[in-house]
């Protein structure tokens with residue numbers, strides 16, 4: 296018998312730096328769409344994931360608040376969605392430990408993100424960085440979430456989440472954890488660096504010119520797009536003309552995602568145009584879409600106590616959902632739970 300689970304969305308973003316246009320298009324914007332479709336949505340600033348690599352404590356706190364401000368400014372309504380930071384709900388760490396005992400070393404060693412981040416120097420990485428995907432599986436399973444909107448780079452971690460859930464169910468002969476469905480949709484599932492069309496746009500890239508930050512002002516956004524790497528050819532009239540032109544394709548995809556059109560419509564509109572003409576249009580569009588968010592973020596950041604209050608309230612609501620699931624997990628695994636709580 297296969298249990299059925301109510302549709303519930305969970306997703307997370309690391310507060311390990313300022314958010315980028317990649318986070319906005321690949322994650323945040325879609326989080327808002329899911330909320331507005333009326334599905335139950337739980338969104339988390341995963342501060343415990345962030346500390347798998349060194350974080351300055353004061354900056355981490357600041358970036359967590361800034362992340363929360365970005366969610367709200369982008370349209371997440373803390374009354375409709377649950378918005379909180381991971382470390383306030385201890386169930387993440389507790390279920391994460393149980394999953395560390397279910398997942399296999401071999402599974403973790405095959406994660407491309409681990410291999411990329413650890414490079415040739417695995418010995419010097421934190422144990423937490425290695426176990427990172429197991430904590431991510433716990434984030435999702437703690438709420439019996441069934442759908443996870445993410446960018447393309449998280450696909451492998453979600454496959455691992457499925458493997459952990461299936462192995463737990465098999466090991467204990469239960470049908471308890473759902474097999475989650477990744478939601479990797481749209482034209483902006485992988486926004487690339489403005490300096491190198493073969494690299495993902497990332498908050499950890501050493502070059503600030505490689506990305507657009509949600510905190511950038513209008514002039515900075517326009518200047519970064521003007522300087523973005525391109526090739527000397529004009530824009531083609533069909534999508535096939537973008538083959539082997541990663542930088543050109545990236546700018547077209549960004550335009551498409553920001554304007555809510557398919558990429559084919561964008562190339563049809565700009566067929567034959569030079570980048571000198573396309574880039575100012577893209578800059579205007581990016582500023583028009585992002586500057587209201589930046590302005591609202593700045594306003595929210597003036598009241599950090601209010602942000603902390605929202606995160607606390609979100610954590611209370613998250614914990615209420617997590618508690619019975621965690622209790623049942625402990626029971627299934629053979630832990631005695633006789634302490635009086637409350």
Ligand code: AMP
Pocket residue numbers: 307308309310317318320321322444445446447448449483484485486487495496497498
């Ligand atoms: P992170 O910043 O690594 O915590 O990522 C948070 C979310 O943003 C995840 O769903 C990522 O897949 C998504 N994301 C991060 N960078 C990009 C990018 N360059 N393009 C599309 N999605 C991204």
Ligand code: TRP
Pocket residue numbers: 305306307308309341344430431434435443444445449452
């Ligand atoms: N690993 C994700 C990233 O770096 C962040 C994350 C942590 C996450 N836990 C999650 C995403 C649970 C979705 C669901 O992008």
